[in-house]
Amino acid sequence: MKAMRFHSHGGTEVLALETAEEPTAGPGHVVIKVAGTSFNLLDAAIRAGFMRDIMPVALPHTPGIDVAGTITAIGEGVTGWRTGDPVIAFLPPTAPGAAAEYVAAPAAVLTAAPATVPLADAAALPTVGLTARQALFEHLELRAGQRLLINGAGGGVGGYAVQLAKKVGADVTATASPRSAERVHSYGADRVLDYTAEPVIDALAGERFDAVLQLVRSSPEETAELSTLTADHGVFTSTATPGPADIGRGVRIEQVEVRNDAARLADLVALVDAGDLQIDVAERLPLADLAAVHDRALTNRLLGKTVLMI
Numbered sequence: 001m002k003a004m005r006f007h008s009h010g011g012t013e014v015l016a017l018e019t020a021e022e023p024t025a026g027p028g029h030v031v032i033k034v035a036g037t038s039f040n041l042l043d044a045a046i047r048a049g050f051m052r053d054i055m056p057v058a059l060p061h062t063p064g065i066d067v068a069g070t071i072t073a074i075g076e077g078v079t080g081w082r083t084g085d086p087v088i089a090f091l092p093p094t095a096p097g098a099a100a101e102y103v104a105a106p107a108a109v110l111t112a113a114p115a116t117v118p119l120a121d122a123a124a125l126p127t128v129g130l131t132a133r134q135a136l137f138e139h140l141e142l143r144a145g146q147r148l149l150i151n152g153a154g155g156g157v158g159g160y161a162v163q164l165a166k167k168v169g170a171d172v173t174a175t176a177s178p179r180s181a182e183r184v185h186s187y188g189a190d191r192v193l194d195y196t197a198e199p200v201i202d203a204l205a206g207e208r209f210d211a212v213l214q215l216v217r218s219s220p221e222e223t224a225e226l227s228t229l230t231a232d233h234g235v236f237t238s239t240a241t242p243g244p245a246d247i248g249r250g251v252r253i254e255q256v257e258v259r260n261d262a263a264r265l266a267d268l269v270a271l272v273d274a275g276d277l278q279i280d281v282a283e284r285l286p287l288a289d290l291a292a293v294h295d296r297a298l299t300n301r302l303l304g305k306t307v308l309m310i
Contacts, residue, residue, distance in 0.1 A: 003100035004290045005060040009049030012298075015291040020062070023096065023104035025075035030107055032087060033072045034310040036120030036284075037064035037098035038156075039293050039302070040127050046093060047294065057094050063290075064097030064308070065090060067105065068113055068123035078107040086113040088269070090126035090260050098123075099290055101310055111265040114272040114279070121281050122272075124305040128156035129268045129277075131239055131258040136164055139237040139254040140211040144169030147208075149229060151200060152215035153189065154180025156305040157239060160268075161213060162187040163277055173209070175200050179303055183280065201225050214238035227253065281307050 003020040025031045043063040045051050068088045071081055081087070089109045091097055096104070113122045135157070136142045148165050152158050153174035165172050166188035174189040181192050193203050208231035214223055217240045224244040227236040230251045236243050237254035244253065271277035282304030285293065293306050 001101035002287070003062045004064075004287055005062050005099075006047055007060040009047065009052065011048070012291045012294040014047065015063075015294065017288050017290075020060075020100065022102050025073040025078075025104060027076045028078060028107055029075040029104050030071045030078060030081060030087075030110065031073040032067055032069040032089075032098075032103050032105055034067055034069040034098050034101060034103055035086075036068050036123040036307045036309050037287075038066040038123040038127075039290070039297065039306045039308065040065055040156075041297065042093060042127070043097070044294050044297055051093075055093050062096040062098075062100050062103075064099035064103070065093050066123045066126045067091055067098035067103055068119050068121070069098070069103075069310075070119070072102070075107075081107060081110065086119050087111065088113045088122045088126055088265070089262070090130060090258075090265065092260070099287060099308060109260050109262055111262050111269055114269045116273050116275075117279050120284070120307055120309050121279055123307050124156065124279050124281050125268060125272070126265055127258060128305065129160050130261060130265055131157045131256060132160035132164055133264055133268065134258060134261075135213055135237055135239060135256045136161060136168075136211075139256055140213065140235045142168060142170055142211055145171070146210040147171045147231075148173070149204070149209040149212045150174045150189075150215065151195075151213065151226060152176075152240075153184045153187075153192070154304070155215060155302075158215050159183070159187055159280055159304065160277070161215075162189050167271075167276060170211075173204075183304070187278070201229070204229055208232075208234070210234045212236045214240060214243065216240060220244075227251070280304055283307070284309050
């Protein structure tokens with residue numbers, strides 16, 4: 001089969017489309033014929049070697065932690081799935097990923113794919129959808145009527161976060177660039193601030209929010225400054241640069257580290273199929289373009305989610 005792999009950690013030049021051995025379905029696993037995978041910053045961090053101490057991978061490694069595809073083989077001990085079933089999953093980051101024609105996956109991480117969107121597009125849901133859900137409801141404990149600030153709502157996590165927050169009745173202020181503002185508005189944000197026109201901390205001077213979600217990679221000093229927008233006894237959480245240890249006023253500081261949760265992913269799929277959650281794909285590219293996508297991500301030139309078509 002064809003797979004995008006790297007044989008050593010490094011820049012995007014280490015990624016190569018090559019022939020690899022097709023996986024088999026071991027105990028507790030299935031083999032999936034990949035329809036699509038999507039780019040996540042974690043893929044780039046693993047490729048560059050930044051995560052080698054906490055997420056070591058065997059080389060050569062195939063990236064791609066999101067998968068959408070169809071089951072082609074079922075291993076011993078797997079129940080509840082049949083060949084031909086369309087599925088999606090957030091794959092274990094240290095295992096061979098979905099930037100390939102086929103991938104083996106633990107049956108425990110699988111969720112039935114949404115029926116209302118193209119199968120490949122569904123690869124844009126697992127990692128970022130779970131990140132948004134866990135950030136909002138496990139870390140921020142968001143409730144109806146609360147004021148929420150989402151810094152960096154134009155990305156994949158931000159889009160789902162806006163939609164999920166509005167669904168529970170929060171008042172959402174979001175920041176986005178002009179190229180993303182219309183899309184973020186369409187998700188239901190009550191207010192969208194252009195962070196390129198004025199620093200967020202200046203635009204919101206004097207305001208406080210019950211919950212603040214930081215999705216932007218920034219310096220520790222900038223993240224600490226953003227955390228001051230949290231109301232007394234509110235919650236600040238980040239998926240990127242960690243917040244300060246303590247800012248006082250009873251503010252709780254949290255850090256999001258997304259984990260696999262097939263049941264909660266199924267909840268997100270149900271929302272998609274009910275028309276209550278929109279999967280937005282910014283672009284669909286061939287797998288051979290993966291290195292270029294990694295390059296563009298380094299300079300913040302990706303708009304929303306990019307799906308790699310197999």
